Amino acid sequence: MTAQDTVTAAMLAIGDELLSGRTRDKNIGHAAHMLTLSGIDLKEVRIVPDEEAEIAAAVNALRSRYTYVLTSGGIGPTHDDITADAVSAAFGLPCIHDAKALELLAAMYERRGMEFTETRKRMARMPQGAEHIPNPVSTAPGFRIGNVYVMAGVPQVFEAMLDHVLPTLAHGRKMLSVAVTSPYGEGEIGLRLAAIQKAHPETSIGSYPRFGGNGVFTTELIVRARDETALEAAAADVRAMIEAIRQEKEASPA
């Protein structure tokens, strides 16, 4: 939990249903928002199918590049839930029935008067040596191994697990941002905006066109910086640019 300048993360969403279009992913957008709030830069997202080799290859590609990797999906009890196997394979560790997870699950099914079937026991599987990520919603834990955090795909459970994980992560210096709405399209502001970006290299200025439907584009400009003075200086230049364009248009209407 030191405040380094940059802490990075990648997210890996796992599941055929996301790739077939049956399910629209909700976890990526949520994680992106929460990581940004935490001062962690989400640098890459991948969605892969329920195939062990694909999941393991993505885990290995991402864990070597980024401070943290968050995964969602594939930790339920059925035959297509193979994330525990794939992550174990990626780390070269045996995938075992974790004793503490078996206990938690056994107690929960006991309380509910339900049989603790072989299928349900699959939810206790994780790489040997993994640490639990608690699941306050439905008991079956996620797990952490190395810098990889394996969480559920059901959004209520994913969000609860992420809430638990975030305070345990190192966080970077928080990225600050200011939004400025330009009534002018990107084509009218682009050159001047590029000059402003060049003059403020310690900021990152994003430009996002919005199509109004009446044939007119407006632009949402987002200035980002970790330093507040740098942020305000760049934002002031952006506002001045918009005011200058307004005055020019008044002086010589199209």
Add this chain to the structure above:
Amino acid sequence: MTAQDTVTAAMLAIGDELLSGRTRDKNIGHAAHMLTLSGIDLKEVRIVPDEEAEIAAAVNALRSRYTYVLTSGGIGPTHDDITADAVSAAFGLPCIHDAKALELLAAMYERRGMEFTETRKRMARMPQGAEHIPNPVSTAPGFRIGNVYVMAGVPQVFEAMLDHVLPTLAHGRKMLSVAVTSPYGEGEIGLRLAAIQKAHPETSIGSYPRFGGNGVFTTELIVRARDETALEAAAADVRAMIEAIRQEKEASPA
């Protein structure tokens, strides 16, 4: 447009705003749905930031593995719109102002009585030799180079471009699917479902837990196959499994 058994695709969504959580992506889910309808298997999705090296590396990783690569985002006129540069770099081609695109854009701005600025001319940039993807919404074209289809990030424009592209792609034999809702959670059906999957290797049975909020999970089961007879046989077994569980529960209530 031959009907091969399997045609694959990957999608690459480009943009800092997707990774910061400011914008929730709408194009991935739409593309997944439309590709599935077209009999094309979406096998992988990546989201990368507005960084040329990252975009180029992802384009190269994906175009060598899949039949098609669709990209969204980063083809507007501003300094952070660098998809044309990155895709050109990936193919080792010069990024040029395409003559036909310049003509289209010049005519559009002429009609609208607007100046065709240097900034706006950036929207005509693409790798030398690329083919246009028409943009009926706001003129600035996307482009195809090799098996990579570069489209806009604004959803209305992305969708219009994709509508144009899809009929030009080879399509696989369409994947058929049947949905069966199980009132029982994955823990109760998992073992039997795994046996059904094993007995029907030419199908793919997905199992998706839904959390009802009252502490009860139900399960959405999706049986998929390219062959209708195989599909129906597996789906019949799934329905019989649910009926068998129901009868067992009636016989010995918990």
